[in-house]
Amino acid sequence: MNTLDRPSARGAGVERTLRSLGFGLGLRTPHYEQIVQTRPNVDWFEILGENYMVPGGRPLDWLERIRADYPLAMHGVSLSIGSTDPLDENHLAELERLQRRVQPAWISDHLCWTGVGGTNLHDLLPLPYTEAALSHVIGRVAQVQDRLGCRILLENVSSYVSYPSSQMTEWEFLAEVARQADCLILLDVNNVYVSSVNHGFDALTYLEAIPVERVQQIHLAGHENRGDLIVDTHDRSIVDPVWVLYESARRRFGDVSTMIERDADIPPLPELLTELDRARQIAARVDAEQERAAPRRAA
Amino acid sequence: MNRSGQHTAAELAGLQHEFQDYVLEREPAVLARVRGTGAADAATRMNVYAEGYALRLLEALETDYPGLKAIAGAEHFEALGRAFIAAHRSPYRNLRWYGDRLAPFLAAAPAWSGRPDLADMARFEWAMSSSFDALDACALRREDLARIAPADWPRLTFTVHPAVQRVVLHSNVPAAWSAQARGDRLPPLLQDPHPTTWLLTRRQLQVRFRAMAPEEAVAFDRLAACAPFATWCGELGAMVGEQLAATRAVEYLNQWLAEEALAGLTIP
Numbered sequence: 001m002n003t004l005d006r007p008s009a010r011g012a013g014v015e016r017t018l019r020s021l022g023f024g025l026g027l028r029t030p031h032y033e034q035i036v037q038t039r040p041n042v043d044w045f046e047i048l049g050e051n052y053m054v055p056g057g058r059p060l061d062w063l064e065r066i067r068a069d070y071p072l073a074m075h076g077v078s079l080s081i082g083s084t085d086p087l088d089e090n091h092l093a094e095l096e097r098l099q100r101r102v103q104p105a106w107i108s109d110h111l112c113w114t115g116v117g118g119t120n121l122h123d124l125l126p127l128p129y130t131e132a133a134l135s136h137v138i139g140r141v142a143q144v145q146d147r148l149g150c151r152i153l154l155e156n157v158s159s160y161v162s163y164p165s166s167q168m169t170e171w172e173f174l175a176e177v178a179r180q181a182d183c184l185i186l187l188d189v190n191n192v193y194v195s196s197v198n199h200g201f202d203a204l205t206y207l208e209a210i211p212v213e214r215v216q217q218i219h220l221a222g223h224e225n226r227g228d229l230i231v232d233t234h235d236r237s238i239v240d241p242v243w244v245l246y247e248s249a250r251r252r253f254g255d256v257s258t259m260i261e262r263d264a265d266i267p268p269l270p271e272l273l274t275e276l277d278r279a280r281q282i283a284a285r286v287d288a289e290q291e292r293a294a295p296r297r298a299a
Numbered sequence: 300m301n302r303s304g305q306h307t308a309a310e311l312a313g314l315q316h317e318f319q320d321y322v323l324e325r326e327p328a329v330l331a332r333v334r335g336t337g338a339a340d341a342a343t344r345m346n347v348y349a350e351g352y353a354l355r356l357l358e359a360l361e362t363d364y365p366g367l368k369a370i371a372g373a374e375h376f377e378a379l380g381r382a383f384i385a386a387h388r389s390p391y392r393n394l395r396w397y398g399d400r401l402a403p404f405l406a407a408a409p410a411w412s413g414r415p416d417l418a419d420m421a422r423f424e425w426a427m428s429s430s431f432d433a434l435d436a437c438a439l440r441r442e443d444l445a446r447i448a449p450a451d452w453p454r455l456t457f458t459v460h461p462a463v464q465r466v467v468l469h470s471n472v473p474a475a476w477s478a479q480a481r482g483d484r485l486p487p488l489l490q491d492p493h494p495t496t497w498l499l500t501r502r503q504l505q506v507r508f509r510a511m512a513p514e515e516a517v518a519f520d521r522l523a524a525c526a527p528f529a530t531w532c533g534e535l536g537a538m539v540g541e542q543l544a545a546t547r548a549v550e551y552l553n554q555w556l557a558e559e560a561l562a563g564l565t566i567p
Binding site: 128 | 307308310311312314315316318319322323332333334336337338339341343344345347348351352355356359388389390391392393394395430431432433434435436461462501504
């Protein structure tokens with residue numbers, strides 16, 4: 001299966017061209033065997049591409065076996081689209097190789113930078129939301145999309161700092177990047193919540209500013225509330241306020257591929273399947289409400 | 300880009316360097332360029348990134364070096380890990396490769412070089428990782444060798460499988476590694492003035508390891524360097540006696556084939 005589409009001319013008829021894959025999970029090593037043996041009720045998996053940028057061996061073997069049964073999307077953490085370093089040619093080549101091997105439904109990374117001067121901090125660092133940063137990112141997204149031959153998805157990150165030099169809000173910046181670079185959005189609902197608390201903005205205002213037609217995927221995850229700040233740890237269950245925000249996101253963005261990320265203290269697969277069922281239930285409730293409301297609106 | 304644009308692009312680069320300098324060195328310049336609001340001031344906020352950086356790299360080292368952590372103890376492992384992190388930035392996109400220089404670091408750093416078993420274990424575990432996700436290749440089979448005409452054998456050269464690693468150790472760290480993997484009590488760590496070569500192979504995607512006899516290690520070295528069969532067989536004769544050389548060479552070849560240590564052959 002290859003549902004990748006080529007980027008359209010800038011500004012030309014934008015639509016969510018990739019179909020929803022339903023409800024997925026992040027593919028993690030402790031679950032490989034169970035996934036292959038039991039084929040759990042997961043509609044698709046998201047892989048961390050960097051984990052499979054190795055020459056061969058067991059990781060790629062598992063990947064191919066799981067790929068045979070499930071659609072996969074490729075997610076990345078080191079494109080560093082906002083860094084002032086040149087784009088890493090070696091990384092792009094690895095990304096292309098993996099893209100050819102996996103034939104993913106789509107490829108995503110983060111709207112952030114991860115290091116500068118040849119160093120990688122292995123973190124998703126926030127950009128200042130300035131015209132200069134916007135112009136910088138847009139040019140680089142175009143390079144990546146040309147190289148990969150498809151639109152990419154960029155994800156909003158959790159952040160702990162903001163910059164007085166910013167000239168626009170994060171949501172304005174994200175929407176402008178998507179519009180001007182003609183890329184799609186991976187909306188991380190947990191990250192919206194985390195940053196809304198850390199920076200004191202209204203999470204619903206954020207959601208309402210994001211162009212519906214650009215949102216191709218939604219992330220859900222858990223975090224750690226340290227009192228003074230919330231830290232995006234992906235090491236625990238999703239909290240209720242994030243579920244509430246997801247409900248709002250479903251209402252606004254409709255049937256968008258949704259998945260749960262868990263990167264530390266990874267629980268047994270059934271626990272994540274239960275969490276995924278909660279996402280399904282919320283989506284079903286919202287969809288049913290909207291269906292019921294539709295005839296009334298028509299009347 | 301106009302002059303104003305160039306200025307702001309340069310500012311973006313400057314901001315990123317200052318941000319990174321805080322994460323790596325706690326250089327405070329960036330604190331004037333980030334906002335501290337509400338319950339957390341600018342330093343508290345930046346420290347989430349600075350502390351997260353070290354923790355992420357430590358976690359990567361723990362993933363690659365469970366045996367080292369077992370023989371060093373958790374406290375010493377964290378200390379050596381933090382010293383390594385302070386000395387080595389990551390140029391990698393994938394944390395998988397971050398620990399590649401740990402063994403030479405432990406061998407050279409005064410704080411750790413007094414325990415050569417630590418560098419030995421790091422060398423051993425890095426070889427295990429390198430074998431684990433090495434390039435896939437079909438292993439040479441016994442039938443492939445059976446087709447070689449007797450007259451061609453002296454010129455025959457072999458290609459080693461990409462997953463093969465050889466590591467020379469002065470201590471019994473493989474036994475310690477096995478014990479920690481099973482959750483058993485660690486054996487006493489012993490130094491041996493005579494090094495042992497360990498052969499790591501991968502069968503059914505599983506890495507396996509065993510000690511090689513000195514003459515086997517030499518023979519394999521020569522084979523891996525593309526020496527013709529007759530050459531390394533002759534060198535084997537110098538070590539084990541000419542009468543035994545052919546028998547021993549066949550034994551070794553059979554074992555290497557069974558271990559999937561060979562991937563190809565050439566008759567020049």
